[in-house]
Amino acid sequence: MAVVDTSRFHKGMKIETEGAIWEIVEYKHSKMAQRSPIVTARLKNIATGSVREMKFRAGDTFNVPDIDKRKMQYIYKDNEMFYFMDSETFDQFSFREDIIGDTAEFLKEQQEVIVQMYEGELIGIELPTAVVFEVTHTEPGVKGDTVSSWCIICNIITLFPHQQIQSFSRSSSGAKRSFKEIKSKACYCNALKAICTTCEEISVQRESVESDIHAAVRQLHESLDVRTTELIGQLHQMT
Secondary structure (H helix, E strand, O other): OEEEEHHHOOOOOEEEEOOEEEEEEEEEEEEEOOEEEEEEEEEEEOOOOOEEEEEEEOOOEEEEOOOEEEEEEEEEEEOOEEEEEEOOOOOEEEEEHHHHHHHHHHOOOOOEEEEEEEOOEEEEEEOOOEEEEEEEEEOOOOOOOOHHHOOOOOEEEEEOOOEEEEEOOOOOOOOEEEEEOOOOHHHHHHHHHHHHHHHHHHHHHHHHHHHHHHHHHHHHHHHHHHHHHHHHHHHHHHO
């Protein structure tokens, strides 16, 4: 069984503490004056699904459970049960939706995934590095919203199966798009919202810069006009 300390924490890591297996949801390191650094982490209990915030001293060590990873194919869903087939033994397994968690939103029939097992129990599912969805609907783009005009279209695309995710691509219905690994719908959508916010901020800054440039150009023209008038007056005096 491997051992890790807090410096090797990362989201999705499974550790053992307080006699249970926990998944790291998020964490942060904090330094306090004249005190040892601490690590604050939000952990999800694999068995119960409950989430708790725990604090550890920097450098604390934890056992990493020996996880059995199996390649399986997602077959179908029946009510609240998801059915998978082991790609090597062809044995079938069924898991509850609440155990699979947010990953269930991005499972497609016949899709191959890595199922994480611990002592015969499901503790996680790893999606492939790319997931292809079919676009069933996208709002039409606005004329003039192009990269050359500093605009980025954030269409709301309905993805199979039953997901609505913002995408920067101008996709047409029926097209298929490939997205990077999606850990959870919430994380993905939040990341896209952050990107949209950044794009909006850039657009506002661009408008401010353009306004400043136009004002500077107008001021320059006015100064040149005034100077030209003065020079013409001086020439008339000399003659």
